[in-house]
Amino acid sequence: MSVTRTEPQDRSPEHPAPEAFTLQEVLDAVVDPVRRSIVCQLSASTSAKSCGSFDLPVGRSTATHHFRILREAGLIRQYYVGTSRMNELRREEVEEAFPGLLDALVSAAARR
Amino acid sequence: MSVTRTEPQDRSPEHPAPEAFTLQEVLDAVVDPVRRSIVCQLSASTSAKSCGSFDLPVGRSTATHHFRILREAGLIRQYYVGTSRMNELRREEVEEAFPGLLDALVSAAARR
């Protein structure tokens, strides 16, 4: 009978192009403390980080929600490596769309 | 009997000191489109503007609410002139607390 085929899945999520970034979405993203924390942890790291490697005060399903908001705003890029979803900042694209904004935010968050 | 005394009132509202500014309050303030519009209109103007002189898509009481949020975040200074409440940006203080943030926001809002 039908052997449950395990065709390789395409699990790469949608990423908006820089031209589609909106300030509203970016602000909606970074106004949340948990998401801002994610951005700061990414900014402090040189390499990509898996979702599970973040120090977050919420459950897994909520974390997934936050990563999605950040991705849809254009702030992060996500891709799978095995079962892990890696995350990295889209520094250049964000800088191109909204010059100085990301730096100002991260350094503002670093104070205090 | 008691003549309704018209003692001069102190109607000057509370303004936080720059040291008390928090990034969270500033972002909570500017994430709202109406409030961001207020900030941009103030930034584009050289002089102070009365509450009523703004072009806003909400009723008066709601506008009052928005101005208060902006003031409590430290973004604007308010003072009465007659019955009019004047508003102006606290550029220097905000710049001192969160360097580059206000400029980045206003210029980001100006794009598109």
Next chain:
DNA sequence: ACTGAAGTATGATCGGCATCGAAGTATCGG
């Protein structure tokens, strides 16, 4: 005093969002 103008205060409504738990999916190691 009276009136109008400019805001503020208050209470109610209403929608959106952060959160969680439970169940589902995909991948990797034996």
Next chain:
DNA sequence: CCGATACTTCGATGCCGATCATACTTCAGT
């Protein structure tokens, strides 16, 4: 195949904030 791991999806809940209408206050002009 069998777990185990790492996330995602889904539905429900609960709260907070934006909005409005109404009533009130303060001031300016007459």
